[in-house]
Amino acid sequence: MTVYTLDEVIKNKINGLYYGNRILLPFKAQLLKVIIESDIITDFSRSSKGIQLVEHQEYLDLYFLEYKGLSESISKYEAIKIVLVDEGKNIFDWNNHRKIALYLAEKHKVTIEETDADILFIE
Amino acid sequence: MVKKVFFIVLMFFVSRNLFAAESKPLVDSLITSGGHTSQLPHPIIVLPFLVLLLLIATGPIFYKHFWERNYHKLSILLGLVTVSYYFGFLNDFKSVEHSITEYISFIALLTSLFIASGSILIKVNFKAAPVSNVLFLLFGAVISNLIGTTGASMLLIRPFIKMNRERMKPYLIIFFIFIISNIGGALTPIGDPPLFLGFLRGVPFFWVIENVFPIWLIGILCALLFFFLFDISNKKTADTVTEKGKHLVELKGSKNLIYFVVIIIAVFIDPKVMSWVPSLSPLPFGIREILMFSVAIASFKTADLEILKANEFDFEPIKEVAYLFVGIFLTMIPALQLIAFESRVYSHYLTQATFYWSTGALSSVLDNAPTYLNFLSAAMGKFGLDINLAADVKHFVVVDDVYLRAISVGAVFFGAMTYIGNGPNFMVKSISERAGIEMPSFFTYIVKYSLPILLPIFALIWFLFFRG
Numbered sequence A: 001m002t003v004y005t006l007d008e009v010i011k012n013k014i015n016g017l018y019y020g021n022r023i024l025l026p027f028k029a030q031l032l033k034v035i036i037e038s039d040i041i042t043d044f045s046r047s048s049k050g051i052q053l054v055e056h057q058e059y060l061d062l063y064f065l066e067y068k069g070l071s072e073s074i075s076k077y078e079a080i081k082i083v084l085v086d087e088g089k090n091i092f093d094w095n096n097h098r099k100i101a102l103y104l105a106e107k108h109k110v111t112i113e114e115t116d117a118d119i120l121f122i123e
Numbered sequence B: 001m002v003k004k005v006f007f008i009v010l011m012f013f014v015s016r017n018l019f020a021a022e023s024k025p026l027v028d029s030l031i032t033s034g035g036h037t038s039q040l041p042h043p044i045i046v047l048p049f050l051v052l053l054l055l056i057a058t059g060p061i062f063y064k065h066f067w068e069r070n071y072h073k074l075s076i077l078l079g080l081v082t083v084s085y086y087f088g089f090l091n092d093f094k095s096v097e098h099s100i101t102e103y104i105s106f107i108a109l110l111t112s113l114f115i116a117s118g119s120i121l122i123k124v125n126f127k128a129a130p131v132s133n134v135l136f137l138l139f140g141a142v143i144s145n146l147i148g149t150t151g152a153s154m155l156l157i158r159p160f161i162k163m164n165r166e167r168m169k170p171y172l173i174i175f176f177i178f179i180i181s182n183i184g185g186a187l188t189p190i191g192d193p194p195l196f197l198g199f200l201r202g203v204p205f206f207w208v209i210e211n212v213f214p215i216w217l218i219g220i221l222c223a224l225l226f227f228f229l230f231d232i233s234n235k236k237t238a239d240t241v242t243e244k245g246k247h248l249v250e251l252k253g254s255k256n257l258i259y260f261v262v263i264i265i266a267v268f269i270d271p272k273v274m275s276w277v278p279s280l281s282p283l284p285f286g287i288r289e290i291l292m293f294s295v296a297i298a299s300f301k302t303a304d305l306e307i308l309k310a311n312e313f314d315f316e317p318i319k320e321v322a323y324l325f326v327g328i329f330l331t332m333i334p335a336l337q338l339i340a341f342e343s344r345v346y347s348h349y350l351t352q353a354t355f356y357w358s359t360g361a362l363s364s365v366l367d368n369a370p371t372y373l374n375f376l377s378a379a380m381g382k383f384g385l386d387i388n389l390a391a392d393v394k395h396f397v398v399v400d401d402v403y404l405r406a407i408s409v410g411a412v413f414f415g416a417m418t419y420i421g422n423g424p425n426f427m428v429k430s431i432s433e434r435a436g437i438e439m440p441s442f443f444t445y446i447v448k449y450s451l452p453i454l455l456p457i458f459a460l461i462w463f464l465f466f467r468g
Helices: A006-011 B002-014 B016-022 B043-062 B064-088 B094-118 B130-163 B170-179 B193-201 B207-232 B254-267 B287-301 B305-310 B316-345 B352-365 B368-382 B390-399 B401-417 B423-434 B442-465
Strands: A016-019 A022-025 A029-036 A039-041 A051-055 A060-064 A080-086 A098-104 A109-114 B030-033 B036-039 B121-124 B249-252
Touching: A006 A080, A006 A098, A006 A109, A022 A109, A029 A060, B043 B064, B043 B316, B043 B442, B064 B094, B064 B316, B094 B130, B094 B254, B094 B287, B094 B316, B094 B368, B094 B423, B121 B130, B130 B170, B130 B207, B130 B254, B130 B423, B170 B207, B170 B423, B170 B442, B193 B368, B193 B401, B207 B401, B207 B442, B254 B287, B316 B368, B316 B423, B352 B368, B352 B401, B352 B442, B368 B390, B368 B401, B390 B401, B401 B442
Parallel strands: none
Antiparallel strands: A016 A022, A016 A109, A022 A060, A029 A039, A029 A080, A051 A060, A080 A098, A098 A109, B030 B036, B121 B249
16 A cells, blocks of 8 residues: 655545544644634544544544544535644644645545635634 | 423423412513513523523533534523423413514524625735734724624624734634624614614614714724734734735625625515515514525525635534524523513613613623613603604604613623624634634633723723713
């Protein structure tokens, strides 16, 4: 299985997947902030009640613990927004902080886009 | 869930005798409200309303996810307790019907403005700074008199967040709520629902701007001054790069502005305003509400998908308002009736200052539209006038206008005191949180912002205009 960087995922429009409250992202990264509906999640520790992070060798698993099914809560126009840093890059360098938006699409696909100026997203 | 509701309603009817015995001292008391006479409720039935307020205040802080999953059920359940009491104990269907009618009007306006504004994208191409922010808020305050505080809030909150995104702090959103979602809309009957209800009862359209303008100006200028002091101490500068050759403001989806116009016109399509408009009574809605819901559907169906995506359009904020306010509208019926009764009993002791402060205090946590009507009714009762007679209202407006000024200002301005004081407050909060802004809790909003900022402004207004 190929390990992608976030740049490759965005450039080649590689989709993630979602099932129930789980999102599979086809790249590895360090998360700093996740916004889902009006929940702002910054606690990614094991005791976090909002999100559980499972890092695999090639991809990243996110479990939104307070949601039964994401598609029931998130409309197709609404984004799950994430501030992250590509794996291996300096997390303390502000320029490496990237903002992405995830949209739930048909057939369990998650489209991944870098947010543009139109999207309201405060880090 | 259905079983639980049934059980509670059943328990209510089983204990009917108990409640009847307790309410005996008040059963002879009758109250005229909303044009009909009904029996005064027992004070204990205000409890569901207080419980709902407490839940709204504490839910998002102490049991957030339980609240998010269950707020709609709790709101409806508490509303049903009140409805059961009115149907089962008082045999009063009119009060509930009246409240439902007002709720449908309220939610029709909010829904249509929310959806129509979601299909419009305003892009701003200038740097946020204290002066430009002050001008933006002033513009919003003025515009809220033309498209309502709800319309202005929905249309302007996104560009306001975008232009401040590099220097975002919660106070920016709080002042937006203070100025655009509330105080700004005090100049016309379109601005805020209580003024519209006054207009329907016979207050001339331009009476508000002619009589409230100096108070509005002082209120707005004071709020802007406070904002400027906060904003100037925000050391983060907007490093948003302005693009040369681009307009300062860019509007996408401008065709949807026509929907706004239709909604504003629809506000006046009421048999009380235009005699040719047919009444759909006994249905709890009229042509106006049908038009507004039709505009909402048409606006959504014809919306540009890219704009919806850029606005991250979601029905959740309006769903939240719809569910919470159905509970608020139903559970507040006894609270409003008791207030109206008491204020009429003691009307001789009520001064312009008491009307200003009591209308204001109650508008902070109750819906300000019925609060306005009940206090207007009490003020008119003081002079032996009837709120249900347009001629009496017109007489009252001319002779005792200071009371109407106090009630109008109290109802509109004090809506800013809490998140639940006015419909748009909650929607602005919700949109901001979805943008990643950590908004203050219900209590923090009051303690950190409303009390230290708004209360001195409102006290100044009392001192200058309603001290008598």
